[in-house]
Amino acid sequence: MSQISVFDMTGKKVADTELNDAIFGIEPNKAIMHAMVVNYLANQRQGTQSTLTRTEVRGGGRKPWRQKGTGHARQGSIRAPQWVHGGVALGPKPRDYSYSLNKKERRLGMKSALSTKVVDENLVVVDSIKLESYKTKAVVEMLKALGAEGKALIVTAESDKTVVKSAANIPGVKTATVNTLSVYDILNYDKFIVSSEAVKKIEEVYA
Numbered sequence: 001m002s003q004i005s006v007f008d009m010t011g012k013k014v015a016d017t018e019l020n021d022a023i024f025g026i027e028p029n030k031a032i033m034h035a036m037v038v039n040y041l042a043n044q045r046q047g048t049q050s051t052l053t054r055t056e057v058r059g060g061g062r063k064p065w066r067q068k069g070t071g072h073a074r075q076g077s078i079r080a081p082q083w084v085h086g087g088v089a090l091g092p093k094p095r096d097y098s099y100s101l102n103k104k105e106r107r108l109g110m111k112s113a114l115s116t117k118v119v120d121e122n123l124v125v126v127d128s129i130k131l132e133s134y135k136t137k138a139v140v141e142m143l144k145a146l147g148a149e150g151k152a153l154i155v156t157a158e159s160d161k162t163v164v165k166s167a168a169n170i171p172g173v174k175t176a177t178v179n180t181l182s183v184y185d186i187l188n189y190d191k192f193i194v195s196s197e198a199v200k201k202i203e204e205v206y207a
Contacts, residue, residue, distance in 0.1 A: 005125070017196065023202065024114050026115045032108050033116075045098075051092055054081060127196050153186065153188075154193045157178055
């Protein structure tokens with residue numbers, strides 16, 4: 001078990017806590033993390049791009065000229081792909097790009113990403129992330145006190161509307177809960193700010 005400091009929202013150290021080495025202390029598997037990021041990005045694709053084929057373009061129902069004797073190449077429609085304003089041959093159509101990785105890969109990818117944050121000293125544990133009212137300034141001050149003024153991911157155990165809305169318009173800051181956490185988000189943000197309660201929940205889920 002490795003120890004890490006716990007801070008309050010003012011940046012003051014209030015305690016030490018132990019992290020489960022089976023989750024936060026493994027040798028990061030870069031290949032699995034890469035696979036998880038590619039999988040996440042693929043699953044985000046809408047796949048709604050679409051082109052019109054020659055059967056879908058308006059017009060072209062009549063043969064433009066007779067088959068033989070004109071000196072021109074034979075043509076059956078002015079909406080064939082070689083014509084201007086013709087249909088597109090083999091163009092993209094709506095499709096689903098999503099695919100899934102198996103459970104062992106997903107768990108290993110998450111543990112690798114969390115361990116990377118510990119190794120890089122970018123994991124910050126806060127005893128409690130709570131706000132009494134919607135106040136962006138309070139979140140900005142917390143990030144400044146914790147030395148996380150760049151890109152930061154704030155993770156809570158459960159969804160907290162006050163925290164989510166207070167952090168929503170701060171550039172480079174995103175909020176997440178334990179059950180919505182992704183390897184992409186962990187690696188994409190420089191600082192990983194997590195509440196003590198969320199740490200316990202992560203250890204329960206991935207232990």
